[in-house]
Amino acid sequence: MERQIRPATLLDLVPLGMAPPQVSLHLDLVRTLLSPHPLWWNLVSSYLPLGRSSCTLLSQEGKRLLACAQAWESRQKGTWEVGYLGRWTVGEAADEDWEELLRALGMEAGRRGQLRLLARLPEEERLETFQRAGLSPFAQEMILLWEGKNRPEVRMEPQPLQAGALAAVQGLYAGLTPPLVQQVEAREPASWLPGTGEEAWVWPEQDRVRAYLHCEKNSRGTRLEVLLEPAFRQHAMAVLSWGLRRAAPPAYLVLRSYQGELLEVARRLGFRPYAEQILLAKSLAVRVEQRQALPTRRAGAPLGAAPSTPSLGKI
Structure with missing residues (x-):
């Protein structure tokens, strides 16, 4: 059966509340200690007028939930921060589900105009999964x-x-x-x-x-x-x-x-x-080569005359 990744909606609150993930990875330890919220809480708060912008993605096969990922708006402008990963399955393919979700979070963040995706990873053994998804280490916190x-x-x-x-x-x-x-x-x-x-x-x-x-x-x-x-x-x-x-x-x-x-x-x-x-x-930002200047008509040249300047560069 084909797997799919989709954004969670309020219709997912009941299944998420009745059957939470079997395995959880909370990122940013201090935030987890000071503001511990269940998976459904951040989903609900993102719909409230004063709630922080967030995104919850679900991976499923048919109607069976496999894994989930959450990211939310950081205090740094143009940045989402990965805050939670969960899964209902175990085995060798479980980390692959997280890798696919991390990639999907990056694409969704870029679609919403974000410039970067951050993560504070407390478990070094999961580092390879994040690196395969395109996240690179740049510092360490004590x-x-x-x-x-x-x-x-x-x-x-x-x-x-x-x-x-x-x-x-x-x-x-x-x-x-x-x-x-x-x-x-x-x-x-x-x-x-x-x-x-x-x-x-x-x-x-x-x-x-x-x-x-x-x-x-x-x-x-x-x-x-x-x-x-x-x-x-x-x-x-x-x-x-x-x-x-x-x-x-x-x-x-x-x-x-x-x-x-x-x-x-x-x-x-x-x-x-x-x-x-x-x-x-x-x-999440892609560098674009600068376009060449548009050709201008020489004084006295008739409209439609072939320009002597080079053609437009490709993006």
Whole structure:
């Protein structure tokens, strides 16, 4: 019987709720810990006026469900992030179902005008499946856990992030982040602004931003992300201490592999290693060769005269 991949609709809520996938892979561990939702929840929320744009694809054979994949809109403009993979089957062909769904997610995202597909993969053993689907590793994240046993004192208070400081934060990011990562992420200044349930703080000095801290928290815990200028490293303890003062435990500090100098500071504050995840991306934009200029009629030449300029180039 022929297999097909199709978008899920509200008519799929009953079968998805009654028979959830037997095998699940949740991507972006911190998001899963802070906002754990079943498969059907993101499907429903995508239909709500204030819901985040998302896509759920189902792979099936006849009426039998085989596998599913979900992606949703990222805070980075023009980006979808793979958030969940599930399957109702086991065996050698199971990973092939996920590979096909990842390819289909990329095509659907491109059809909807997205420029890239991202994924935070917590299991290295699944890396080959993602690579076959066209996603390539570009960075690695380390997740550190703070359980709130000792809340440090704060000796250096920052300022709330204002729109006027966005360009300075973008410059701080550019100075700390490898060029390849910048190219893949394509972050815009507005992406540093906090959203609902989030806070962002900066440490300005001499018309520059020396450090940036992003805090996302709810009743289940807190996610912390930080940018710190190397010359400001002696104040790393104060920056992270401020984050813990604002945090609701447990707190998860997310560091990139090129931020290793902050590991010892975090350890002294009571953080301990929790997990690692691989960042992958697939570009959905296709480079198009530039067309040659249209030929123009020479002054005095009759309409319909053969032009002397070359013909149009091919795309």
